[in-house]
Amino acid sequence: MQLKLNNSKVLKLALASATTLLFLAPTLGVKALSNSEQNGTKIRDSFLVAQANCPTRRSTVDRTFETPNYYVTICSGDARNSLGYYVGAAKDGSGGITVPLTRRSGDRYIAANGNTIYAITPYELRVSQNGRTILNERILAASGDDTVVTRGCRNRESTFVTAETASYVISICGGNFPGTYIGESKNGSGRIRLPLQRYERDxxxxxxxxxxxxxxPNELRVTQNGQTILRETIRNWN
Structure with a gap:
């Protein structure tokens, strides 16, 4: 798919950073947001902007996602591409990209633009080029069917810990005290919710x-019959 750049200034910026290039072309009518709008915008409020960015009138919004730096919209399919479209837009209004989806599997959406692969789930946005990850951002919020979907603890639960490894997001939830362990795979393949057997300090x-x-705070370790079957280092602990 050929991408058009807004102007020579954007071209210079795009050439300066290979990673930024992925989202600086083309703008596709994305509205630039002021600082106050960026800070206060909820992903539900982005539906109108997202809808304007679906490639055709018959292509409507299926899902929207928000990362620290981008909005991503999954649009429904049309006569040109039955699977739908991936629409990425930089929050600073500098540009966006529309790419046909090549795969939809549950909550995982994959699009390809030459040797660049965009993969998004309710947990992360990952962009790879020639098999190498060049961008990885966590999902701040995701929505579908006009309903905001929050990962981890339920609305009325307290969140005691949110931890992230290379492959999983883990939440410790409860009421007045920690009571539930929630583990979610970043690739959207599975989720488990279990009562805590015990807890002490961290x-x-x-x-x-x-x-x-x-x-x-150092690791997630999973054992089966006393044997360690998974061990991953904690990247983020909140």
Whole structure:
């Protein structure tokens, strides 16, 4: 797909950064947002802007996502591409890109633009080029069917911990005290919700049959029949 750049100034900026180039072409009518709008905008409010960016009138908004720096819209299919479209737009209004989807699998959407692959789930946006990840951002919010979907703890629950590894997002939820372990795979393949067996300081343990989930600020470790089957370092702990 050939991409058009707004002007020579944008061209110079795009050439200065290969990563930025992915989202600086083309603008597709994306509205520039002021600082106050950026800070206060909810993903539900972006539906009208997102709808304007779907490539045809028959292509409507299926899902919208927000990362720290981008809005992403998944548009429904049309006669040109039955799977639909991936529409990415920079929050600073500098540009956007529309790419046909090549795969939809549950909450995972994949689009390809030459050797550049865009993959988005309710947990992360990952862009790779020639098999190498060049951009990875967590999802701040996601919506579908005009209903905001929040990951992790339920609306009426307290969130005690949110942790992130290379492959998972883990939440410790409860009321007045921690009571629930929630593990979600970033690729959208699975989610588990378990009562905590015990917790002490920053160590949380949940059990599902002979499988044990142990979360600390340093690592997520999963054991089965006493044998470690997964161990990943904690990247973020909040």
């Amino acid at each position: 160590r949380y343990v949940a059990v599902n049959g002979n499988t044990r989930y142990i979360l600390t």
